[in-house]
Amino acid sequence: MSDYKYLKGKKTVGVIGCPFSGGQPRRGVDLGPLRIIEYGLLEQLIDLGWEVEFDGHRNLEKLRPTYDPDIGKLKQPRFVSKVCREVSKTVESHVRKGQLALTLGGDHSLAMGTVSGTFAVHPDAALIWVDAHADINTPETTTSGNIHGCPVSFLLGIAGKVEGFAWLKGCLRPEQLVYIGLRDVDPPEKKILKQYGIKAFSMHEVDKYGIGKVMEMALDHVCPDRNTPIHLSFDVDGLDPSVAPSTGTPVRGGLTFREGHYICEAICETGCLVAVDIMEVNPTLQDEASIEETVTIGCSLVRSCLGETLL
Ligand SMILES: NC(=[NH2+])NCCC[C@H](N)C(=O)O
Ligand SMILES: [Mn+2]
Numbered sequence: 001m002s003d004y005k006y007l008k009g010k011k012t013v014g015v016i017g018c019p020f021s022g023g024q025p026r027r028g029v030d031l032g033p034l035r036i037i038e039y040g041l042l043e044q045l046i047d048l049g050w051e052v053e054f055d056g057h058r059n060l061e062k063l064r065p066t067y068d069p070d071i072g073k074l075k076q077p078r079f080v081s082k083v084c085r086e087v088s089k090t091v092e093s094h095v096r097k098g099q100l101a102l103t104l105g106g107d108h109s110l111a112m113g114t115v116s117g118t119f120a121v122h123p124d125a126a127l128i129w130v131d132a133h134a135d136i137n138t139p140e141t142t143t144s145g146n147i148h149g150c151p152v153s154f155l156l157g158i159a160g161k162v163e164g165f166a167w168l169k170g171c172l173r174p175e176q177l178v179y180i181g182l183r184d185v186d187p188p189e190k191k192i193l194k195q196y197g198i199k200a201f202s203m204h205e206v207d208k209y210g211i212g213k214v215m216e217m218a219l220d221h222v223c224p225d226r227n228t229p230i231h232l233s234f235d236v237d238g239l240d241p242s243v244a245p246s247t248g249t250p251v252r253g254g255l256t257f258r259e260g261h262y263i264c265e266a267i268c269e270t271g272c273l274v275a276v277d278i279m280e281v282n283p284t285l286q287d288e289a290s291i292e293e294t295v296t297i298g299c300s301l302v303r304s305c306l307g308e309t310l311l
């Protein structure tokens, strides 16, 4: 069992339910956290030996502004900003107490909140982003206007000034970030990745080297001493749609069931994990069996992050 270098006292996980869909157009992703908790995640974590502090599902709807017109192409910018700001404070308070902060989304725009919360406590942390997408569009480059395709540019401080987002200072340096699982990256996003020299292991590298070697290389890049605090932001669409079908922007050719879990196990083994996001589970898409598969895998990824092993 790994020792979790950055947790204080008893192993405690602070669980933050974020029923939020404002960073993209499809309803239903806001039900992700409810289904994951209903499925028994908290009991599973207690069985794994964790103390659980569950904040309940946050009432984020109360933050919806009455008037929220587009800013440039960005949709619902004030709503997203307010929600992320609140989530940031919550994540920060758990991490500061020496708890592992587990955020259940909700769409991936929430990562502006979760990552900035972690980095407020650990400014030198590493960010491991598992996703089919790079989510690094800027307000200029986005074609969809969906902010869940933009959080990384805001975190890096390359999004430019957007009304309402002044609270979100660029908190992430390009060398603190590594991607795994990419396979649907917009042309301007490819440019940004090159321009800033951001390390990314696409599915091509996963095929070429295998996930074991990819994780070794990814950790060598962001956590070379195996002592740097790690924030894992896991978009379930990083997994192949055959294993996680119920998500809003599925892309074929993704991570297998085992590759997804191996990523979590390898990060857990470092003992450096301080925060995890499980994002983009949408329990209204596909049939009931697909939904159950996706919710189940959300839970088992968390358990792998929190110390469950095969033997
Ligand atoms: N978190 C996600 N699922 N993001 C999908 C983003 C898709 C596309 N690149 C966009 O910017 O709209
Ligand atoms: Mn994605």
Ligand SMILES: [Mn+2]
Residues within 6 Å of the ligand: 108, 131, 133, 135, 148, 235
């Ligand atoms: Mn994403």
